[in-house]
Amino acid sequence: MGILPEDVARVRAASDLVGIAGEHIALKRVGRRYQGLCPFHAEKTPSFSVNPAEGLYYCFGCGAKGDVITFVREVEHLDFAEAIERLAARAGLQLRYDDEGGPASAERKRLAALREALGKAVEWYHQRLLSSPDAVPARHYLRAERGYDGDVVRTYRLGWAPEGWDTLVRALRLPADVLRDTGLGFVNRAGRAQDFFRGRLLFPIFDARGDAVGFGGRILPGAAAGAGGQPGPKYQNSPETPVYKKSRVLYGLNWAKGAIVDSGEVVICEGYTDVIGLHLSGVPQAVATCGTSLVEEHVQLLKNFAPRLVLAYDADAAGQAAAERVYEWERKYEIDVAVAALPKGQDPADLARADPAALAAAVKEARPFLGFRLERVLEAADLRTPEGRARAAEAALAVVAEHPSELVRDQYLMDVADRTRIEPDRLRVRLKGGQASVRRAAPGRSVPRPSMPGAEVQVLRVAVHRPDEVGDRLHPELFREGVGRRAYLALAGAQTLHDALAAVESDEAVSDLLQRLAVEDDDPAEEPEVASLAMGTVDRLLAEARRDAQPSPVIPWLQELRAELREEG
DSSP: OOBOHHHHHHHHHHOOHHHHHTTTSOOEEETTEEEEOOTTSOOSSOOEEEETTTTEEEETTTOOEEEHHHHHHHHHTOOHHHHHHHHHHHHTOOOOBSOTTSHHHHHHHHHHHHHHHHHHHHHHHHHHHHHOGGGHHHHHHIIIIIOOOHHHHHHTTOEEEOSSSSHHHHHHTOOHHHHHHHTSEEEOTTSOEEESOOSEEEEEEEOTTSOEEEEEEEEOTTOOOSGGGOOOOSEEEOOOBTTBOGGGOEETHHHHHHHHHHHTEEEEESSHHHHHHHHHTTOTTEEEESSSOOOHHHHHHHTTTOSEEEEOOOHHHHHTSOHHHHHHHHHHHTOEEEEOOOOTTOOHHHHHHHOHHHHHHHHHTOEEHHHHHHHHHHHTSOTTSHHHHHHHHHHHHHHHTTOSOHHHHHHHHHHHHHHHTOOHHHHHHHHHHHHHHHHHHSTTSOOOOOOOOHHHHHHHHHHHHOHHHHTTTOOGGGSOTTHHHHHHHHHHTOSSHHHHHHHTTTOHHHHHHHHHHHHSOOOTTSOOOHHHHHHHHHHHHHHHHHHSSSOOTHHHHHHHHHHHHHHHO
């Protein structure tokens, strides 16, 4: 029971395997064949070959083979009927079924109805933004605050969701189940259908094929969109639905995939306006995650298009990306991850408005992930004194130690030696000691090792094993923003270690850190390095104050405090 065999043959004959495969991988013509990197296994030398005349593909690396239907099934994780329906819709063919009343047919019709409803909503919201009087503030915001003209609005199909409770519902007359399963609306407690998006500028989200799957909605500055007239969240995103999975969708990929293939890299940012800003700044290969962090499923998708991933987050977010996951992705998928160094406190959308050339240059000059993180540590250090250089070396080695390749570690160790004026061999001994500590802490598994000053780790270890000795001597500000501070707050807010672990169950980095510290040896005679922790905090604050071009009255006070800490030991 299913699609009629003759219709399957029609779909196969009408589908261009080269064109469809080219939406997922970079293909180049070689003689009468097309070659590219296989999307089904990691490789750096193309072994995936397409015969356009026969509509067949074969990978000489992993043995994957099939026709256009097999390709769509495997690369998009669809069943046989779903793949044919996707291809039929693309080719404009009407399918016939021999089980028109069966459950499989009903599910296919339901998904088709959801996609159709989302397409209608995109157009309705878009026309509302272009011409409706109630969208005047939105149009003014786009022109004055974002610098978007009509061409930009039309290219990205931007829309406006009016303030009314059920304006879209009444306009499109969508059934309650379609509203719910598209994320366009819901039935409220009064039993009435209500719009999900109200009073928001809308950024339609399309999948790689260009089909609408959801929306991101931004409240206008100064507007109230919450209960009791209180401002709602700045961004409101469509919930996950049968046609929208956030881990499988990247905003802008439908527009960027050609540029990604041509450039050999994809630029990843966090927001919808970041993508548009990058595109308008001459970086058309930009995409964004949709209200979620970068996950492995995103990487699996993107590595089929390009071997280089550039993170274009604001400086703090880029520096805090989970290093162990990035290095694992680099190894597993044979990709390179780099970071574009944006000015502190600015995201790509900000920089696109202020200095688009600087944004394009930041992407062009993106540094390898480890090099970027190491530079952040050394820039914040005071390298003018032996003590400052020693502390900088310790912090830098903690970052270098996270990389799994010994050759890569040693290259960066040489940079640390040069910047801190410490002999490379002395640093190698320290680095090897740190690597051995990692192996002793958790044999047989890869433990995430966040970049943290040694004093933070030591004090947290004491806080885990001997909390009474440090309980009244610590404060969140003594820890840098990130894993260390979150770990201290978890310990400080819990009665037992188990309570702390339960509280951070969803924070993998903190949970792993606390569990690792709990199984590491603790010397009862070892004094907690609270003074060193305080000294490091003062040094960090001094470095931040000195980076400001304006004279700061806080610098003399911090210098005095540093002298007192040194005097007190």
